[in-house]
Amino acid sequence: MxxxxxxxxxxxxxxxxxxxxxxxxxxxxxxxxxxxxxxxxxxxxxxxxxxxxxxxxxxxxxxxxxxxxxxxxxxxxxxxxxxxxxxxxxxxxxxxxxxxxxxxxxxxxxxxxxxxxxxxxxxxxxxxxxxxxxxxxxxxxxxxxxxxxxxxxxxxxxxxxxxFDFSEPHKIDLKEFMNKNYMFNVSVDAFARLTGRSLSGFKRDFSKIFEMTPKQWLKEKRLKEAYYLIKSKDKKASDIYLDLGFENLSHFYSSFKKKFGVTTTEV
Structure with missing residues (x-):
């Protein structure tokens, strides 16, 4: 139903x-x-x-x-x-x-x-x-x-x-926040707002800290965590891809193979 x-x-x-x-x-x-x-x-x-x-x-x-x-x-x-x-x-x-x-x-x-x-x-x-x-x-x-x-x-x-506290979110530690919340599949705009930054300010600070764009870093971070969970924790790709911020399983499989040169079952 x-x-x-x-x-x-x-x-x-x-x-x-x-x-x-x-x-x-x-x-x-x-x-x-x-x-x-x-x-x-x-x-x-x-x-x-x-x-x-x-x-x-x-x-x-x-x-x-x-x-x-x-x-x-x-x-x-x-x-x-x-x-x-x-x-x-x-x-x-x-x-x-x-x-x-x-x-x-x-x-x-x-x-x-x-x-x-x-x-x-x-x-x-x-x-x-x-x-x-x-x-x-x-x-x-x-x-x-x-x-x-x-x-x-x-x-x-x-x-x-x-x-009734209408103050704007204060600028918080970007590195700490992203390492805690990278698995949430939301827009870069949302990440910017949650860290107390404008979109342009968020992208500028992000580049200084991580030396890549937010989208590139999020993909890298999620794939590395997936590799760890599959290899060290014996997790199945179908059980973790959504929790790591990937929208569909086929995209996860192709991204994983492109990044590591092996399929999830070959790890």
Whole structure:
């Protein structure tokens, strides 16, 4: 049966899967509030792996790379719903409510929230729009997003220091970041933004550090890691090519043979 991800209105997204489904790498440009209705989401990111279990509310930070695997439960299909909290909406909310950020939000704080009656009733109120039994006006859609912000602040007032921090990402150590995130198959633009650089600045700094273009380095890095995993860890090419950022298996095979002069089975 088909796996779907559907935009119900511009900031509400509903995902459904009937079988285990490996999602694509994603650059997360905006915060979003999500609810795991059924099944589990396994999210892989720079700091490791996070498992979002059934009946869990989670706030996902903006400006990060994530890869997901979606698992249905034994008795129910996979269902996840999310509300995008974009900067424009958050700026407007902060202005209307005179919110001021007064501290840095801890970078390693887990952003799970208890699915109390408020959160349960909130996500239940989205069901008619997901099931298409009721339409939604633009004004009501805006109110639902603001309601999500209110609930987050009610659950953890310190979240204001995350949601309403509109500073630009600071320039971070490019070499360290790329060595941690090279396996994510996203655009060079996304890598530039995540390291706090313009595209031209990213390419210039990258060339100074690695003495090659980002695309050349990414391909080299991924192929070397593939060689190591196949030769030293006895991994199969079909099991690792997606995790290393290659889009299809045939391209991986041809690139591997061109780089090392042997096929993956001859290593």
């Amino acid at each position: 088909e796996n779907t991800s559907e935009i119900i209105f511009d900031k509400l997204v509903y995902s459904c899967a009937f079988e285990s489904y490996r999602g694509h790498e994603e650059f997360i440009p905006d915060h979003f509030l999500g609810f795991q209705i059924s099944g589990e989401t396994h999210a892989f990111h720079e700091h490791g792996k996070t498992v979002i279990k059934e009946n869990t509310v989670v706030l996902v930070r903006k400006n990060q790379l994530i890869r997901t695997i979606k698992y249905p439960s034994a008795h129910e299909k996979y269902q996840f719903v999310s509300i995008t909290l974009d900067d424009e909406t958050l700026r407007q909310y902060a202005a209307e409510n005179k919110i001021v950020v007064n501290a840095n939000f801890p970078g390693n704080q887990r952003l799970f929230f208890e699915p109390d009656d408020f959160f349960k009733n909130y996500f239940a109120s989205l069901t008619p729009y997901i099931n298409k039994t009721q339409g939604i006006s633009a004004n009501l859609a805006d109110l639902k997003v603001k309601e999500a912000i209110e609930l987050l602040l009610l659950s953890n007032p310190d979240v204001r220091n995350l949601l």
